[in-house]
Amino acid sequence: MMSAPTFRTEIIQRLGRRARSQSDRVGVRTQRRIERIVLYLVLVVLGVVFFLPFYWVITTSIKTTPELNLMPPTWWPHTLTFEHYPEAITPEFGRYFVNSFIYAMATTVIVAITSTLLGFVLTKFSSKFGEIFFLGIIASMSVPFDLYVVPLFMLLLGIQKNTGVPMLNTYWGMVFPWIVFPFGTFLMRQAMLSVPNELLDAAKIDGASTLRSFWQIVLPLVRPNMAALCIFVFIWRYDEILWPLVVAQESNMYPISVGLVEYIGEYFIEFGQFTAASVVAIAPIFVLYILLQRYIIQGIALTGMKG
């Protein structure tokens, strides 16, 4: 039983509630929109802040020399010039570039081969010895490479003295400590765990040798992991300064990282020249990044890779 007034109030209340909920919905929608605009705005501002150093170095490299000497500086180049680039890219600079590529490339190829092979052997031919070795690999991953610089230098010196094989001031000496790369071995071992053993058993029954089944069956399956490893090893070694600095005794062996610093230290050169030089040094990695961005970011997210 419902009396008339309460019934009316009920209806009024319901209508009111509906109206309020509708206005709420509109309110929520505008609120969401405002939130989104604020979010994008904040991100764009942060993006500009993060990009500022790149903007500054690139614009500096294309300002004319008189403009570069203005104080305070101009915020954007008033006259464009590319004259600093040919000035910066001297034959020595080209040599540094080549050295960097040889060091980074050679290390990448060697690391890719040894890591994959070791990952294969460690997972598909499990043994006590392999397990002990893998423990050693894991343990050594927590010792930063920079700590090894002094004793590794002594090692190269010792090898050079005792065997007569030149180690210091050679590419070979720079690549030497990377022949077995703990992080790479770890990464490829993890990748190999997902390769089914049945495939290998089948290959064995068909009479394939160990190396052949590695080459033809396992390798194609772990290619994505190998590619990720290669990209990172290349980027890290291209950027490295301490170890190449120690091994390279003469300027003809300097990689670009050491060469850039020499640029600042030894001779006074103009702002335009060395900003141009650093733009050129960044360029290959930048191109690599643009081409493989998604791949690189996924690789980091999955493994947390870090030199």
Place this chain on the structure above:
Amino acid sequence: MRDQRFFPKDLTAIVVLLAAAAFFALVRLYPIADALLLSFQRKVGAQEVWVGLENFRTLSTDTIFLQSIWNSFRYTAMAVPGVLVVGLILALLVNNVKNTFWRGIFTGAFFLAYVVPLVAVAVMWRYMYLPSRMGLFNALLGLGNLGPIGWLDSTQTALPSLAIVRVWKYSGYAMVLFLAGLQAIPETFYEAAMIDGANRWQRFRNITLPLLGPTTVFVVMVSILSAFMMFTETYVMTGGMFTSSVRGGPDFSTTTMVVNIYTTAFERFKMEYASAMTVVLLLLMLIVSIIQYRNLRPTWEY
């Protein structure tokens, strides 16, 4: 668990394993042992002489060495929280971008700094840190009639300036890891909290933050390890052009442990003394690792 042989049955596998193990011992184990041995010796003429703990005794009163330890700690304490906080904020912001295209653009933009070579980056920051109004930062401060700040030229600001570079460069790396961590949190947790009437802060405080625990631990560990070994920033950004101070300066305020080891070994050629420093640094790293392992390991899973 099936019975395991000490060596694999396959000959190729044995050869690969033995060769790798021998090489590993040569470049990763022998050097540590060598550094340890060398740290108890000293060169007299062309002869290595056993001097016991003398190198370590000298180290304990070597003010530059002690300052380098202090600098490494200070630098780590400044840079790591910065990387962590900025990285987390970036991740939270980017995670709210639902449009795939823009999400990719923002992620890529913040991550760029991590990929580009540190040496080139340090060169450009050095130029922006010029102590005169010619430098970008002092020019910007000049717009508000502030400064100029000496940045790399003053003992007060030199090390913090280097820490800023690290925050800029590694936040994107932390962001990518945090983003992966955020995506692993099930959406249902948030829905349940919303039904219970939890507001945005409560949801962040009680769901996001604790569930990012393992990611945070990883980011902290990696960042500490790398900040503690800082070398490149000091090597590239101090000494030489535009400044009167030497590398590691002004007044040793940017001389970190690795910088000190490098100068001792390769500029002053005191290999034994540098080895003793290496041993001390190795022990410090060991202690840091143990503390991290003990205290930062999450004790639960979800």
